[in-house]
Amino acid sequence: MRKAREARGLRQADLAGRLGVTFQQIQKYESGETRLSASTLVAAGRAMGLPVEAFFTGLPDPIAGSPQGRAATARASDLLSMEEGREMALAMRSLPVDQRRAVLDLMRTLAPEAPPAAQALKAPRSVTR
DSSP states (O other): OHHHHHHTTOOHHHHHHHHTSOHHHHHHHHHTSSOOOHHHHHHHHHHTTOOGGGGGTTOOOTTTTSHHHHHHHHHHHHHHHSHHHHHHHHHHHHSOHHHHHHHHHHHHHHOTTSOOHHHHHHSOOOOOO
16 A cells, blocks of 8 residues: 555555545554555545555465466366367357356256366366367
8 A cells, every 4th residue: 555655646644634544544554553444445546546456466366376276277278278268268258147157057968077166176187189
């Protein structure tokens, strides 16, 4: 929060006024002495003209960094490396959620040996092309 505030040329008192708190409270947020609630983080972002995501830029992704996340990423890359996989992904995005679920149910029927998503995250499978 400090970097964002300083980048915008705001003093702690300026941001405090926009949030309706004291500058001491801003000091505590910035030093880590007091935790920010999600709603306060959103409000701080709005007060500085930032989306809340801006506060998380550069942080490691805890899912992608895990062995399960890396395995899931590898499987997704394998799927998207195939022409049919790219076409399926694009087509799925254009469908309403109920139709996406129906297509997924059909795929589960056609490929019953495919593990459910939760199992797939635990044990990587090799994809044949």
